[in-house]
Amino acid sequence: MSDSDTNRVFLLAERPTGRPDEDTFDLAEREIPEPGPGEALVRTLYLSVDPGMRGRMRAGESYAEPWGVGDPLQARAVGEVVESNGAGFEPGDVVAGRFQWADYTTVRGADLTAVDPDVAPISTYVGVLGAPGLTAYFGVQDVTEPKAGETFVVTGAAGAVGSVAGQIAKLDGARVVGFAGSDEKVEFLEEDLGFDAGINYKTTDDYGAALDEAAPGGVDAYFDNVGGEITDAVFPRLNVDARVGVCGQIALYNATEVPTGPRKLTTLIETRATVEGFLVYDYSQRFEEATRKLGEWVQSGDLQYRETVTEGLENAPDAFLGLFDGENIGKQLVKVGDRRA
Amino acid sequence: MSDSDTNRVFLLAERPTGRPDEDTFDLAEREIPEPGPGEALVRTLYLSVDPGMRGRMRAGESYAEPWGVGDPLQARAVGEVVESNGAGFEPGDVVAGRFQWADYTTVRGADLTAVDPDVAPISTYVGVLGAPGLTAYFGVQDVTEPKAGETFVVTGAAGAVGSVAGQIAKLDGARVVGFAGSDEKVEFLEEDLGFDAGINYKTTDDYGAALDEAAPGGVDAYFDNVGGEITDAVFPRLNVDARVGVCGQIALYNATEVPTGPRKLTTLIETRATVEGFLVYDYSQRFEEATRKLGEWVQSGDLQYRETVTEGLENAPDAFLGLFDGENIGKQLVKVGDRRA
Numbered sequence: 242m243s244d245s246d247t248n249r250v251f252l253l254a255e256r257p258t259g260r261p262d263e264d265t266f267d268l269a270e271r272e273i274p275e276p277g278p279g280e281a282l283v284r285t286l287y288l289s290v291d292p293g294m295r296g297r298m299r300a301g302e303s304y305a306e307p308w309g310v311g312d313p314l315q316a317r318a319v320g321e322v323v324e325s326n327g328a329g330f331e332p333g334d335v336v337a338g339r340f341q342w343a344d345y346t347t348v349r350g351a352d353l354t355a356v357d358p359d360v361a362p363i364s365t366y367v368g369v370l371g372a373p374g375l376t377a378y379f380g381v382q383d384v385t386e387p388k389a390g391e392t393f394v395v396t397g398a399a400g401a402v403g404s405v406a407g408q409i410a411k412l413d414g415a416r417v418v419g420f421a422g423s424d425e426k427v428e429f430l431e432e433d434l435g436f437d438a439g440i441n442y443k444t445t446d447d448y449g450a451a452l453d454e455a456a457p458g459g460v461d462a463y464f465d466n467v468g469g470e471i472t473d474a475v476f477p478r479l480n481v482d483a484r485v486g487v488c489g490q491i492a493l494y495n496a497t498e499v500p501t502g503p504r505k506l507t508t509l510i511e512t513r514a515t516v517e518g519f520l521v522y523d524y525s526q527r528f529e530e531a532t533r534k535l536g537e538w539v540q541s542g543d544l545q546y547r548e549t550v551t552e553g554l555e556n557a558p559d560a561f562l563g564l565f566d567g568e569n570i571g572k573q574l575v576k577v578g579d580r581r582a
Numbered sequence: 583m584s585d586s587d588t589n590r591v592f593l594l595a596e597r598p599t600g601r602p603d604e605d606t607f608d609l610a611e612r613e614i615p616e617p618g619p620g621e622a623l624v625r626t627l628y629l630s631v632d633p634g635m636r637g638r639m640r641a642g643e644s645y646a647e648p649w650g651v652g653d654p655l656q657a658r659a660v661g662e663v664v665e666s667n668g669a670g671f672e673p674g675d676v677v678a679g680r681f682q683w684a685d686y687t688t689v690r691g692a693d694l695t696a697v698d699p700d701v702a703p704i705s706t707y708v709g710v711l712g713a714p715g716l717t718a719y720f721g722v723q724d725v726t727e728p729k730a731g732e733t734f735v736v737t738g739a740a741g742a743v744g745s746v747a748g749q750i751a752k753l754d755g756a757r758v759v760g761f762a763g764s765d766e767k768v769e770f771l772e773e774d775l776g777f778d779a780g781i782n783y784k785t786t787d788d789y790g791a792a793l794d795e796a797a798p799g800g801v802d803a804y805f806d807n808v809g810g811e812i813t814d815a816v817f818p819r820l821n822v823d824a825r826v827g828v829c830g831q832i833a834l835y836n837a838t839e840v841p842t843g844p845r846k847l848t849t850l851i852e853t854r855a856t857v858e859g860f861l862v863y864d865y866s867q868r869f870e871e872a873t874r875k876l877g878e879w880v881q882s883g884d885l886q887y888r889e890t891v892t893e894g895l896e897n898a899p900d901a902f903l904g905l906f907d908g909e910n911i912g913k914q915l916v917k918v919g920d921r922r923a
Contacts, residue, residue: 468847490848504841506809507831509859516857518850 248273249554251342253308257298260495260565265298266314266558276347281328283320283348285340285554285577289367290316290561291401295494313341317367319356320346321580328353333582337366342557344577360536363580368572369546370535373401376488376521377464378531381409384486384519385462389414392456394475397466398439399426401572402488405535406464407436408544415462418455420448420471422567429570433545448474459483468492469502476505483514495565547571589614590895592683594649598639601836601906606639607655607899617688622669624661624689626681626895626918630708631657631902632742636835655683658708660697662921669694674923678707683898685918701877704921709913710746710887711876717829717862718746718805719872722754725827725860726803730755733797735816738807739780740767742913743829746876747805748777749885756803759796761789761812763908770911775886789815800824809833810843817846824855836906888912 247270254267276282294316297308308314318340322330328350330336336353340346356366368374380402387393393410397403398419407417407430418438419430427439438455445451448471452460459480465472469492479485493500509516524531538544549569551560557575564573588611595608617623635657638649649655659681663671669691671677676697681687697707709715721743728734734751738744739760748758748771759779760771768780779796786792789812793801800821806813810833820826834841850857865872879885890910892901898916905914 465847468845472847487847487850490845490851493845493848500845501842502845504809504831504834504843505846506806506813506828506857506859507834509828509857510831510861511859513859513861513864515859516847516850518847518852518854518856520851520854523854 246273247271248343248345250344251314251554251557253298253310253312253314255310256300257495259497261295261298261562263558268555271343273345274347276324276326276328278326279328279351280326280347280349281322281330281336281353282324282345283336283338283340283353284323284345284581285318285320285343286335286580287319287364287367288316288340288342288554288557288575288577289318289371289373290557290564290573290575291373292489292491292494292564294561313343315339316342317372318346318577319363319366321578321582325350330355335363335580337371342554344554361539364548364550364572364574364576365539365546367574368401368548369405369539369544370532372521373572374405374535375524375528375531377402377405377409378535379521379524379527380464380486380488380519381406381413383524384517385410385464385484387413387415387462390416391461392416392418392458393462393464394418394420394452394456394460395464395466396420396468396471397489397491398436399429399570400466400567401569403464403466404430404434404546404571405544408434410462410464411435412538412543416456418452420467426567426570429547433547442471449477452478462486464488466491469500473503476503476508479508479512479514481512481514483512485514485516487516487518491565548574550574550576552576587614588612589684589686591685592655592895592898594639594651594653594655596651597641598836600838602636602639602903604899609896612684614686615688617665617667617669619667620669620692621667621688621690622663622671622677622694623665623686624677624679624681624694625664625686625922626659626661626684627676627921628660628705628708629657629681629683629895629898629916629918630659630712630714631898631905631914631916632714633830633832633835633905635902656680657683658713659687659918660704660707661687662919662923666691671696676704676921678712683895685895702880705889705891705915705917706880706887708915709742709889710880710885711873713862714742714913715746715876716865716869716872718743718750719876720862720865720868721805721827721829721860722747722750724865725858726751726805726825728754728756728803731757732802733757733759733799733821734803734805735759735761735793735797735801736805736807737761737809737812738830738832739777740770740911741807741908742910744805744807745771745775745887745912746885749775751803751805752776753879753884757797759793761808767908767911770888774888783812790818793819803827805829807832810841814844817844817849820849820853820855822853822855824853826855826857828857828859832906889915891915891917893917
């Protein structure tokens, strides 16, 4: 962890072809920036790495503007205000927002939200109480809408989004089945989070047979963070009027050719199922409501969460790359600094 | 056309592998059946053949029960009541319902609907005022929901469903682009139906380029009757919050292996688009409202329709097989008999 007076900043060194690696990133030394009018200088405490960042490394259009080569990488983060230039915060305030992969960032006060360290640990504001938690909340409550007695399946189930989604579906009374990538994760789902069944997709040959066992009544709601072959096995098992929420497709993000797979639209006619892609930022009008609800569930113990914390900004690329191997349980964070105030 | 006293009935001779052919059908001679209590004996006048029938020739589960080998084929049809055994109709009444591919069928009175020959020609009750028209109506008004100024794309655009769907989208104020399989059909779309553009998919090499020209602002609503490569070209051109209604996938119905193609779910995240399969029978509570509306549009001339009529029950298999070559413009019918009453 740096407490020097220079500012370390990760830049996009080159656009990755296929899987990103260490050559994707360039660590530069910069001066600590001065906050402009209405801005605050924030010191990074926790930085989020998430699979969606892969999309911004591409040149093509997507829902988010691509990062330029040579530009600083960005991330949702929690930090401490060092200096405020009319930003509406005081030095020492803990805030969340979009920072650079850096020790220090200047951010407009309007783009920062206050973090209350008394509600939950500050790291949760980029995890269970941050974008991943909100993504799970809206993806369950507004998109896949599991009802009591229905079967809800989630992929990436031990990850930041999936682990919360499955628990909310349980709170809604659904039978919950999760796909995850290790026996340790499956145990986490079944023992700690109360999932009805976990499937280790790395040791299971036949996803369809595993689903037939874990979800013998078929699938009513499917929350997909992964895509690819697991999704291929889920579609033929969708029930009439099933809802599919497409949140992420990490299995495909590093593909160098257009990925192909079984065509699925005929299944939708037979089932009258609905497939909907969603982005959490479309629900920003309701973030306050959702954050309050998530906070209540965390405080009551209804919502369990876990974090995988990598120490040191310099290790942020490794933390990001590890996502594609599924190394994390729960939210993958990078701890960049400690609170001083 | 038969006016003998025997009843010709087409049976499912064998389940087709791949494309059905003449061996799929067996023409049997049977006695004219007696209507049981509450039933009517109806003489077939017009028989509908439609691509969805391919699904019922398969053994596997689908939304409709598969036909048994050796059993009579069924179809939506219009006929004349010959004899009523407490069915609530009089001999000579024109009725619509699900008949056999036969000269005569017995049908429960509760399963028949009265046809009013004064509103429109009786053949329209299996076409623009029947299941195809209703499918188009709900697929546009409830599923793909084109708004004024939006771009609506439909495949199978010169067919029974697509031709009506495109016209309803025009009534809703959308720019309408249709894919069809001949220059004659494209002319029909552009000249007779008022589509903004038609694309002959059989003579167009690059569907994407054709769409870029015909729908330069991207696609807001997509009504898919066909699937396959045209759909592959539409998906990357979907706009934010686009709606896709999956009505049919005739391009895939005769596949002997699981059809594969580009994976599409990542597109849905970027666009937050919704893909929904639908079946007209799920809207049966609203058939009366929709039929009235369609009838008004037909009478006002807002809704044009065309029919391709094959003469003679014995030619019903050819009429059905021709659907897979796109031989029909508008609704494909088989004329089995004339009204006598």
